[in-house]
Amino acid sequence: MKIVIDGFGGDNSPQEIVRGTALAIEKYKDLNIIITGDKQTLENEFEKYDVDKKRVEIVHTTEIVSNNESPTEAIRAKKDSSLVVALNILKENDDVCGLVSAGSTGAVLTGAFLKIGRMKGVSRPALAPMLPTKKRGRVLLIDCGANMDSKPINLCHYAIMGSAYMQKMCGIEKPRVALLNVGVEDKKGNELCHEVFPMLQKLPINFVGNMEARDFLSGDYDVVVADGFAGNVCLKASEGAIQTLMSILKSEIKTRKCSMFGALFMKKTFKAVKNLMDYESWGGSPFLGAKKILIKSHGSSFAPSILASIEQVIDIYNKKLYETIEQTILETKDICDSMIEEKVEN
Amino acid sequence: MKIVIDGFGGDNSPQEIVRGTALAIEKYKDLNIIITGDKQTLENEFEKYDVDKKRVEIVHTTEIVSNNESPTEAIRAKKDSSLVVALNILKENDDVCGLVSAGSTGAVLTGAFLKIGRMKGVSRPALAPMLPTKKRGRVLLIDCGANMDSKPINLCHYAIMGSAYMQKMCGIEKPRVALLNVGVEDKKGNELCHEVFPMLQKLPINFVGNMEARDFLSGDYDVVVADGFAGNVCLKASEGAIQTLMSILKSEIKTRKCSMFGALFMKKTFKAVKNLMDYESWGGSPFLGAKKILIKSHGSSFAPSILASIEQVIDIYNKKLYETIEQTILETKDICDSMIEEKVEN
Numbered sequence: 053m054k055i056v057i058d059g060f061g062g063d064n065s066p067q068e069i070v071r072g073t074a075l076a077i078e079k080y081k082d083l084n085i086i087i088t089g090d091k092q093t094l095e096n097e098f099e100k101y102d103v104d105k106k107r108v109e110i111v112h113t114t115e116i117v118s119n120n121e122s123p124t125e126a127i128r129a130k131k132d133s134s135l136v137v138a139l140n141i142l143k144e145n146d147d148v149c150g151l152v153s154a155g156s157t158g159a160v161l162t163g164a165f166l167k168i169g170r171m172k173g174v175s176r177p178a179l180a181p182m183l184p185t186k187k188r189g190r191v192l193l194i195d196c197g198a199n200m201d202s203k204p205i206n207l208c209h210y211a212i213m214g215s216a217y218m219q220k221m222c223g224i225e226k227p228r229v230a231l232l233n234v235g236v237e238d239k240k241g242n243e244l245c246h247e248v249f250p251m252l253q254k255l256p257i258n259f260v261g262n263m264e265a266r267d268f269l270s271g272d273y274d275v276v277v278a279d280g281f282a283g284n285v286c287l288k289a290s291e292g293a294i295q296t297l298m299s300i301l302k303s304e305i306k307t308r309k310c311s312m313f314g315a316l317f318m319k320k321t322f323k324a325v326k327n328l329m330d331y332e333s334w335g336g337s338p339f340l341g342a343k344k345i346l347i348k349s350h351g352s353s354f355a356p357s358i359l360a361s362i363e364q365v366i367d368i369y370n371k372k373l374y375e376t377i378e379q380t381i382l383e384t385k386d387i388c389d390s391m392i393e394e395k396v397e398n
Numbered sequence: 399m400k401i402v403i404d405g406f407g408g409d410n411s412p413q414e415i416v417r418g419t420a421l422a423i424e425k426y427k428d429l430n431i432i433i434t435g436d437k438q439t440l441e442n443e444f445e446k447y448d449v450d451k452k453r454v455e456i457v458h459t460t461e462i463v464s465n466n467e468s469p470t471e472a473i474r475a476k477k478d479s480s481l482v483v484a485l486n487i488l489k490e491n492d493d494v495c496g497l498v499s500a501g502s503t504g505a506v507l508t509g510a511f512l513k514i515g516r517m518k519g520v521s522r523p524a525l526a527p528m529l530p531t532k533k534r535g536r537v538l539l540i541d542c543g544a545n546m547d548s549k550p551i552n553l554c555h556y557a558i559m560g561s562a563y564m565q566k567m568c569g570i571e572k573p574r575v576a577l578l579n580v581g582v583e584d585k586k587g588n589e590l591c592h593e594v595f596p597m598l599q600k601l602p603i604n605f606v607g608n609m610e611a612r613d614f615l616s617g618d619y620d621v622v623v624a625d626g627f628a629g630n631v632c633l634k635a636s637e638g639a640i641q642t643l644m645s646i647l648k649s650e651i652k653t654r655k656c657s658m659f660g661a662l663f664m665k666k667t668f669k670a671v672k673n674l675m676d677y678e679s680w681g682g683s684p685f686l687g688a689k690k691i692l693i694k695s696h697g698s699s700f701a702p703s704i705l706a707s708i709e710q711v712i713d714i715y716n717k718k719l720y721e722t723i724e725q726t727i728l729e730t731k732d733i734c735d736s737m738i739e740e741k742v743e744n
Contacts, residue, residue: 158581186642197580200588234543234630235504242546242627265634269642281588284580285628288611289635296532296615297640300674304667311667317660321650328646 053082054148055365056141059089060116060134061155063352066090069154070097072358077103079359080366086141086148088113088134113137119351123158127166135159139167142344150345150365152336154353160346161198161339169343171374173381176206177341178280179348180214181287183331187271190331192218194277194340197284204248204395207231207277208255208388212380213340214275215257220373227274230263232282237262244279251391252277255384265289294329335360338368340377345369399428400494401711402487405435406462406480407501409698412436412443415500418704420447423454425705426712432487432494434459434480459483465697469504473512481505485513488690496691496711498682500699506692507544507685515689517720519727522552523687524626525694526560527633529677533617536677538564540623540686543630550594550741553577553623554601554734558726559686560621561603566719573620576609578628583608590625597737598623601730611635640675681706684714686723691715 057073059066066089073085084107087094091112098108115133117126130136135155142151153160161179170177178195185191194214199206211229218227231252233241238249240262252259263273265286278286305311315322327333333356336349345368349361368374403419405412412435419431430453433440437458444454461479463472476482481501488497499506507525516523524541531537540560545552557575564573577598579587584595586608598605609619611632624632651657661668673679679702682695691714695707714720 186645200580232631234546234627234634264638265631266638266641268635268638270638281580282628282631285578285611285631286635288580289614289632290639292610292612292614292616293636293639294643295612297643297671297675299532301667301671304670304674305664308667310663314660314663314667317656318651318664321647321654321657321660324650325643325647328650329643 053366054084054086055362056086056138056148056151058135058138058153058155059087059094061153064354065154066093066097068354069358070094071355074101074103075355075359076362077107086111088138111137117155117159119156123156123162126159127163135163139163143167149369152347152349152361152365154349154351157348160348164339164342164346171341171343171378173385174341175209177339178210179337180217180340181337182334183269184328185269185271189271190222191273192275193283193287194275195280195283196287197280199280202279204251205388205392207248208251209341209381211252211255211257211277212384213377214277216373216377216380217340218274220371220376221367224274226258228260229257229275229277230260230273232265232276232278232286233262235262235264247395254387254391332357333360335364338364399712400430400432401708402432402484402494402497404481404484404499404501405433405440407499410700411500412439414700415704416440416443417701420449421701421705422708423449432457434484457483463501463505465502469502469508472505473509481509485509489513495715498693498695498707498711500695500697503694506694510685510688510692517687517689517724519731520687521555523685524556525683526563526686527683528680529615530674531615531617535617536568537619538621539629539633540621541626541629542633543626545626548625550590550597551734551738553594554597555687555727557598557601557603557623558730559723560623562719562723562726563686564620566717566722567713570620572604574606575603575621575623576606576619578611578622578624578632579608581608581610593741600733600737678703679706681710684710
């Protein structure tokens with residue numbers, strides 16, 4: 053199996069990208085890697101690990117796409133960047149089954165749109181991160197920001213892809229799929245919600261209705277479907293609130309001596325909580341519905357996240373997730389088409 | 399000053415509503431209250447407190463609007479409910495300056511739309527809760543769910559009203575107003591954001607640009623402007639994430655004896671954090687832009703929140719917030735009109 057890695061994407065590149073890649077090579081004996089970036093630097097980094105050089109192909113690139121530039125312009129202008137070259141390698145080589153990048157989310161998504169394209173039948177690929185829940189499970193959010201102003205058909209496809217992901221990758225027989233909304237009642241929400249609700253009911257998924265953002269991490273849902281704007285707000289507000297609470301707790305502990313004493317006995321607990329909430333260590337967010345497997349690893353990824361992202365590619369490939377999605381999309385094409393026709397007629 | 403209270407709205411009504419009202423009557427010597435609900439029950443509740451009966455007028459009603467019914471239907475059908483009668487009293491009496499209800503949010507907002515109407519010039523009234531920030535300040539979110547599918551002009555009015563609120567009520571000279579978006583760059587977001595961004599730049603407010611939901615509670619912003627759908631997701635996702643983290647921390651403490659011992663020394667800290675995050679004790683959410691002052695107190699309000707909500711009405715009235723908003727809306731009418739014309743021409 054061959055996977056391509058953007059060697060110069062992310063805050064801790066190339067060191068942590070190379071370390072994560074080395075860990076993956078050690079763990080998976082049939083894995084071969086193509087990695088893009090400055091050849092000399094990458095060679096020096098790989099020297100640190102006992103890696104079979106025959107299994108790593110370094111493709112020299114001279115440019116880096118940063119977080120601060122316009123994604124569309126960067127993808128068009130920086131043809132010799134580690135990201136664009138990696139995308140081209142993924143596109144042009146049938147034996148390369150997936151890509152991992154910790155680079156700018158906007159650039160990775162734009163690049164994937166422009167270079168890789170959509171899976172047959174999928175109206176819009178979507179970014180689908182997984183988060184921890186109160187019940188120690190996981191919930192998949194789709195879409196968290198790849199597409200603004202989504203149409204009902206897009207959300208139907210998100211629901212199908214998200215459900216297939218949780219079924220295939222997490223072994224949940226009938227993933228509970230919910231629509232992100234402002235209340236649980238059937239008729240709640242904006243125009244998009246009103247239109248898509250009855251469509252989701254007709255799809256061959258376990259659609260359980262509307263969900264309020266308050267219950268996003270409750271553990272009562274496996275897949276949460278949202279327009280990219282609302283999904284992004286839901287994800288980032290959750291992250292921000294957790295970070296705010298942690299920070300307030302930390303500073304309040306420091307204002308009281310007896311609390312600082314008490315906190316000494318709670319180190320393990322604080323660490324356990326931090327680990328439970330640290331979903332980034334599980335890997336990255338799959339860009340579901342793209343023609344090939346793409347994992348967007350978090351910008352601040354360290355080696356374990358890169359390893360986990362590479363493992364996601366392997367897992368998605370081995371479990372034939374993309375074949376399942378393509379087949380389900382094909383099978384539901386008639387339902388979706390007739391629902392759209394119905395809508396036009398009304 | 400006369401304020402009308404929905405005596406039978408909220409989970410803890412009428413007991414906590416009456417207790418909060420009694421606290422307000424004791425604290426504000428020139429305050430008179432009209433309260434709606436079952437007369438005998440309310441009289442019995444007021445008997446518990448040393449309240450001057452001349453300052454409380456009980457208006458007997460026979461119905462209650464619950465959380466589980468359709469707001470529009472409830473407002474139309476339950477003409478003798480504590481909420482509808484309270485709204486009518488607010489509407490029909492010039493000397494009644496505001497209303498407090500802890501009843502169903504949907505019903506309160508729908509009732510306010512139908513019975514009270516909009517302030518002159520305001521395109522859409524909006525619900526504007528205030529939340530605690532990391533820097534121990536407060537941030538106002540407007541709108542958090544009163545209006546779905548808002549138009550650019552609505553968001554302009556939210557910005558003006560929110561800015562005026564923070565200026566007048568919290569004494570912030572130049573409130574930093576931000577637009578909720580998926581990134582901080584100027585051109586980020588959905589169609590609504592693209593349209594409203596340049597409009598917000600032209601308004602006589604301190605518009606500081608886009609804000610990611612991650613920074614909602616950072617303390618870097620005083621007013622966050624959003625469409626009601628996204629605002630609702632932002633608010634509820636934040637609440638849910640905080641609640642999830644608290645719950646995980648609690649259960650993790652219980653799994654370790656030394657943590658339970660340590661937690662004994664942290665009681666004050668945990669309580670302080672809880673108090674810091676407990677924004678509901680500050681009062682309710684004003685429904686800004688309605689013709690008269692309306693405060694939606696949280697459904698689970700206890701007496702201190704009801705007192706705080708009554709104080710909000712008094713404060714808004716005394717500081718002439720509504721006059722300021724009306725004047726600003728009038729002054730910016732030409733700018734707004736020309737921006738809309740410009741948009742139509744493009």
